[in-house]
Amino acid sequence: MSRSSATVGDRRWWCFLRDPRLSRIARAGQFTVPAMNEEELRSAIERPAAHAGLLLEDGLCDLLLRKLQEARGGAGDAIALPFLAHALRETWTGRVGTRLTFGGYQETGGIGTSVARAADRVHDALDADGRRELRELCLRMVRLVDGQGKAVRRRVRMGDLTSDGTRSGATVLLSLLTDARLVVVDDGEAQLCHDSLLHGWPRLRDWINADLDGLLVRRRLGEAADAWDETGRPPSGLYAGEHLAAARSLTENDGRTLPTRPVERDFLRAGDQAERRRKRLLVTGGAIVLALALASTLALVARRSQQEKVLATSHAGGHVQLWDLARRSEPRRAAPLDLGASAAIAFHPRGRLLAAQTDSRLTMWNVADPRKPRKLAERRNREGVTWTLAFSPDGRMLASGDAKGRLRLWDISEPSRPELRTERTVAPTGLISLSFYADEGLLVTGNGRSGPEDKVPAQVRLWKVSNPGRAVLLSTGTTDSVMAVAFDPQRLLVAATGRGGNLAWWAVDEADGLEPVEVSDPNWVWGSSSHLPSISFRPDGEVLAAADSLGNVKLRSTDGSDPSFATLTDESQLPAGDSVQALAFRPCPMW
Known part of the structure; x- marks a missing residue:
């Protein structure tokens, strides 16, 4: 039978007692380490010195014990003993030969102030930028426990201290603090040498007290960002509302609080993007649902018969605006369509027909004349906000x-008499995106986590939807997240984009359905930290475009010789000015 042991300080002992299983073990196997008496303290001072071949001047040990008792009365052993250890080390630094002297001890400032003197020496030797970096570095190694300023040490990964270019001097500072025995670096992490530094260095105490609220927000932000990152960065772990606003203030206070780490900046950026998306949501039945009627262009089609152009934009509140683009340089506002609720819209691929689907x-x-559109038909269906x-x-x-995971297939052979042929729940959450293949009667759908x-x-x-009344599921693929799906119009290949610019690919095999495609660089991400809520292939399959949540349209040329899409080249982007939610190519090979 194996045995193990653990050393737990009094500040953490309550954690064991609160757990019903650990409390039984703690009560049964507890070994209490009492405070050292005077004889043990004297041995702790004299015997290590003797082992190292050092002598103490007569009376120095008595003075140390007296000063230690004074410190113990005010701060307790947990603080006083580390003060003693630091004072002895500084006294050794000022030794005369092999003798520890009264003069060397006095130079340290004594048990109560030796830590502060050593830290101030490091601080005073720096220029203004170095002192600012020292403040940031030390505060990163402090964990604020409450709003009254109670603080404890915190272990910090070296990468979090040195990866940002604005903290390029952190490595040098760590070396200075380590040499002064103020910081311990071990196993890729750094921390203050002891909690005593939090009490014995007034300057650090002042830094903490100067922005207690900010440091508390900073601590909570760090914990939330780390948890979000460790669990795969799910949207459910993001800040929103007041929490997001408070955390965002950390980057807007002229440096009074610490600069954020890369993972925290990603966390805040993702929260901002989610907040912007939430502002586009509608409140329906007490729940927030996606408003697909956006101020962005959702569809544009060229009417080949008369070479006229019509643009339709769908907006929150059920308003669809038609635009006359007969003169492309001077688009003219045409008739509005008042649908009563937000709508997803789509143009017929070869005609003058516009479909608009609301929640019900x-x-x-018929928009042949965008100034005088004619309603051809209206059909009701079960309620559910349409997403695609x-x-x-x-x-x-x-x-x-729709938002309830329902797929609807309408027979539009006669546009004036649309017939609902399929309405079934096919996903456990909202059906976010869908795309048809050029022929073969194939449809691909995507839903989120x-x-x-x-x-x-x-x-x-x-x-397989050759018969709209009998949709047959052929295959199901999974990926980390889905925001949009698209069929390559020239090859049996499906692309899906998710949060953070990630792309997933599947080849369509008639026998096996969706087969995942491994790209040449599995770490390749298109969009960096931005999301790509919509993607579209140009009809010739040679260009892939993506809507960028940061306000751009991204374009990449595709390498037609590489069926796996391992190669995407010639990236460019078009500025859109605001978050882009949807895009589409006109149905002809040229832009």
């Missing part, structure tokens, strides 16, 4: 996905 009804419009809408390439079918704490991966499903 589908309407079909698309026509099949031949224009005879309309597919939509689901389950408790979003532990079920996002899903991409391949369907």
Whole structure:
């Protein structure tokens, strides 16, 4: 039978007693280490010195014990003994030959102030920038426990102290603090030598007291960001509302509080992006649901018969605006469509037909004259906010996905008499995106993560929809997250984009369905920290475009010789000015 032991300080002992299992072990196997008496303290001073061949001047040990008793009366052993250890080390530094002298001890400032003198020597030798970096460095190694200023030491990864270019002197400072025995570096982590430094160095105490609220927010931000990162960066772990605003203030206070770490900046950036998305949501039945009627362009189609152009934009509140683009340099506002609720919209691939799907009804419009649109049909369906809408390439079918995971397939063979042929729940969460293949009767759908704490991966499903009344599931693929899916129009290849610019690929095999495609660089990310809520292939398959949540449209040329899409070249981007939510190419090979 194996045995193990653990050493626990009095500050952490309550954690064991609070746990019902650990408390039984603690009560049964506890070995208390009492405070050292005077004889033990004398031995602790004299015997190590003798072992090292050192002598103490007569009376020096008595003086040390007397001063130690005074310190113990005020701060207790947990603080006083580290003060003694530091004072002895500094006295040894000022020794005369092999003798520890009264003069050497007096130079340290004594047991109560030796730590402060050593720390101030490091501080005073630095220039203004160095002192600022020293403050940042020391405060990173402090954990504030409460709003009254109670603080303890904190172990910090070296990478968090030295990775940022603005803290390029951190390595040098750590070396100075380590040489002064103020900081301990071990196993890739750094920490203050002891909690005594928090009490014995007034300057550090002043730094802490100067911004207690900010340091508390900083501590909570660090814990939340680390937990978010360790669990795969799920949206459910992000800050929102007041918490996000308080954390964001850390970057806007002219440096009074510490600069944020890379993971914290990613965390705040993701929270900002999620907050912007939430502002576009509608409150429906007490819940926030996605408003697909955005101020951005959702669809644009060229009417080949008369070479006229019509643009439709869908906005929050159920307003769809038509634009006359007969003169592309001078777009003119045409008629509005008042649908009563936010709508997803889609143009027919070869005609003048506009479909608009709200949470409860589908309407079909003839927009040959954008100034006088004609409603062709209106059909009601079960309520559920529509997140995605698309026509099949031949224009005879309309597919939509809603917030309840329902897939709807409409027969639009007669636009004035649309017929709902399929309405079924196919995903455990909202059906975010869908895309038709050019032929073959194939449809791909995508939904996000689901389950408790979003532990079920996002899903991409391949369907056979040659008959809109009988959608057949062919295959299901999984990935970390899905925000949009798209079929390559020239190859049986599916792309899906998720948060953080990640892309996943599947080849479509008639026998095996979706087969994951390994790209040449598995760590390649398109979009860096931004999300890509929409992607679209140019009809010739030679360009892939992505909507960027940071306000750009990203473009990449595809290497047609590489069917696995391992090579994407010639990246460029078009500035859009605001977060882009959707994009589409016109249905012809040229832009």
